[in-house]
Amino acid sequence: MDVQETVGKTRTFIRTSATLKIIAIAFLVLVLQIPSSMISSLMHERESRRDSVVQEINGKWGWxxxxxxxxxxxxxxxxxxxxxxxxxxxxxxxxxxxxxxxxxxxxxxxxxxxxxxxxxxxxxxxxxxxxxxxxxxxxxxxxxxxxxxxxxxxxxxxxxxxxxxxxxxxxxxxxxxxxxxxxxxxxxxxxxxxxxxxxxxxxxxxxxxxxxxxxxxxxxxxxxxxxxxxxxxxxxxxxxxxxxxxxxxxxxxxxxxxxxxxxxxxxxxxxxxxxxxxxxxxxxxxxxxxxxxxADIYQKSIRISKYALMFIVFTFAAFFFTEIINRKRVHPIQYLLIGLAVTLFYVLLLSISEHLNFDAAYLISAGAITCLITGYSQGILRNKYFTLTIFTVLFILYAYLYIVLQLEDYALLMGALGLFAVLSTVMYITRKVDWYATGVSSKATEEE
Structure with a gap:
């Protein structure tokens, strides 16, 4: 009986520990760098293909x-x-x-x-x-x-x-x-x-x-x-x-x-x-x-892909703080699917921009991924307030990234100010959270 009780408490700790969830999320972020790297390689490959075609045309006309x-x-x-x-x-x-x-x-x-x-x-x-x-x-x-x-x-x-x-x-x-x-x-x-x-x-x-x-x-x-x-x-x-x-x-x-x-x-x-x-x-x-x-779509796509890590981290952070504040539980597999959806944005952007105007491709890709993640969050958490929060976070992120893309000379300044604003917001939201006493979905676990 004591062994079963110990095993039960261990399982409960694993399922509810905020520290372990953070570690799991960090591991998923590292895993998602693999598809992000593959997407970056795809962009460089398409750019190289474009350059070789342009060189062939130039060679026949005149260098x-x-x-x-x-x-x-x-x-x-x-x-x-x-x-x-x-x-x-x-x-x-x-x-x-x-x-x-x-x-x-x-x-x-x-x-x-x-x-x-x-x-x-x-x-x-x-x-x-x-x-x-x-x-x-x-x-x-x-x-x-x-x-x-x-x-x-x-x-x-x-x-x-x-x-x-x-x-x-x-x-x-x-x-x-x-x-x-x-x-x-x-x-x-x-x-x-x-x-x-x-x-x-x-x-x-x-x-x-x-x-x-x-x-x-x-x-x-x-x-x-x-x-x-x-x-x-x-x-x-x-x-x-x-x-x-x-x-x-x-x-x-x-x-x-x-x-x-x-x-x-x-x-x-x-x-x-x-x-x-x-x-x-x-x-x-x-x-x-x-x-x-x-309108060099490949240079713009490569520049945008450098923000992939930031998007994954911010999106995961939004879901994690919902777990902390609203006592809802999100499984690591669900985090992984959400992260893959975020990285899919860059593939959509590159492929669509080769056929349409880059701004239109950005709007379509960002809108598709925002709707996908927002709908998924509603399906797994069934919380309209949280769904609206996720939609707002993604909308702000993609709008902010588009603005940074247009302001090449101020990209570093805008990036620094954006990170400062995000960090300030996170610190303000979590200022009253007792991290030592925090457990993810502890209420739901007790009911079980």
């Missing part, structure tokens, strides 16, 4: 473009003595940059779709003009008679040659020259076009102009190769991201598009106007813009 130049590449002879003490010569190159460079143009964006994914492409029409001055020979450690001015090459770096849509003709003073593909050297740019423009050290200054009609994807950049480089672009794309070494000196962005202009001096970069071979790398001075797709 992001970087315009370098124009610049001159001039060959010269260098004499040396070989191991047999015979004097021989070889060809080397020096490069010089323009005094003035002006680039104006327009980007026409295009959206291409494949299956569920979209890629942003563009067509650019650029007018390039400026002025060159043949450098003074004191700037070079080369004998004037060794320079092959008649073989000077007017060069333009274009990172993806597949994007060229029209023939390129260079107007040099009054003369016109057609370009050919391929650069003489890769000292300044890895790909581009060139044309031979004979020079003379006594020629002084000359003006040039040309038109570039290029296809590209997502991003366009420029290298400031002149003593003064001025770039002005406009487009009807409403969400540009200005990046690179220099930001625009003027810009206007609204729902109708953007216009932006840059001005860069040779003093702002870390390479001179004249040098030999590949002494300097110019790519670090590039600047430009990226055409952003603001």
């Amino acid at each position: 992001s473009q970087t315009i370098t130049g124009p610049f001159f590449t001039v060959p010269f002879k260098e004499y040396y003595t070989d191991k047999n003490k015979e004097q021989k010569s070889r060809i080397r190159y020096f490069h010089f940059l323009p005094e003035q460079l002006n680039i104006t143009g327009e980007l026409t964006p295009h959206i291409r779709y494949r299956s569920l994914y979209e890629a942003v492409l563009y067509t650019s029409r650029l007018k390039v003009s400026g002025r060159f001055t043949v450098p003074r020979m004191e700037q070079l450690t080369i004998s004037p008679e060794d320079i092959l001015w008649d073989k000077a090459l007017f060069s333009i770096g274009i990172s993806d040659m597949r994007g060229i849509q029209e023939q390129i003709a260079v107007t040099w003073n009054e003369a016109t020259y057609d370009v050919t593909p391929g650069l003489q050297t890769t000292d300044i740019a890895s790909a581009g076009v060139k044309t031979r423009v004979p020079l003379s050290p006594e020629a002084g200054s000359a003006t040039f102009s040309l038109q570039l009609h290029l296809n590209g994807s997502e991003e366009i950049r420029f290298i400031p190769v002149a003593e003064e480089t001025v770039v002005a672009l406009r487009s009807d794309w409403p969400s540009p991201s200005f990046n690179g070494a220099f930001l625009p000196v003027k810009r206007t962005v609204d729902e109708k598009g953007f216009s932006a202009s840059w001005k860069v001096l040779h003093l702002n970069r870390n390479f001179p106007q004249v040098w030999q071979d590949n002494q300097y790398k110019v790519n670090e001075a590039s600047f430009g813009l990226k055409l952003l797709i603001t």
Whole structure:
């Protein structure tokens, strides 16, 4: 009899102990991190799939473009003595940059779709003009008679040659020259076009102009190769991201598009106007813009998934405090089902947002999970007051998460304030609870 009484008391303690229930809930929270991790991996997998499809589309249209130049590449002879003490010569190159460079143009964006994914492409029409001055020979450690001015090459770096849509003709003073593909050297740019423009050290200054009609994807950049480089672009794309070494000196962005202009001096970069071979790398001075797709559902879904643990904890806390305050009992299996419903929200959000607007997908997913958990709580506890409380808690949580998602710059602040508010509420509700004397559903147990 004493053994049965002891066993009965032990069972009662296990069923009614708030401490053991907290431990059980903590264990379930840890278990639920497994499906949460799987959902996060699914989001990254879908994002990776999207990126590969976008890369495939971009590769067929044209990659992001970087315009370098124009610049001159001039060959010269260098004499040396070989191991047999015979004097021989070889060809080397020096490069010089323009005094003035002006680039104006327009980007026409295009959206291409494949299956569920979209890629942003563009067509650019650029007018390039400026002025060159043949450098003074004191700037070079080369004998004037060794320079092959008649073989000077007017060069333009274009990172993806597949994007060229029209023939390129260079107007040099009054003369016109057609370009050919391929650069003489890769000292300044890895790909581009060139044309031979004979020079003379006594020629002084000359003006040039040309038109570039290029296809590209997502991003366009420029290298400031002149003593003064001025770039002005406009487009009807409403969400540009200005990046690179220099930001625009003027810009206007609204729902109708953007216009932006840059001005860069040779003093702002870390390479001179004249040098030999590949002494300097110019790519670090590039600047430009990226055409952003603001409704990136995968980035938003991944950001939201980071709050999964908080949602599980808060939802479990609401049920646990109901057990404490209202003397109702919720089985750990029921906690597990509720936790799985919370994690299901993220799968619903991702799958629906691939077909609908993200805001609509969020509303549908949050509404479905709120109704599911609210209805389940009514079924297991049969308490309208508690059911309303659960509905209110879930509504506030999902509304709060949506607000945090919109306020990217204030996400940390909003998160900290939200946690402070929740902790304050919990402390206020439980301020009179005697945790040493508390048992979950002790009244129901005594009746049994």
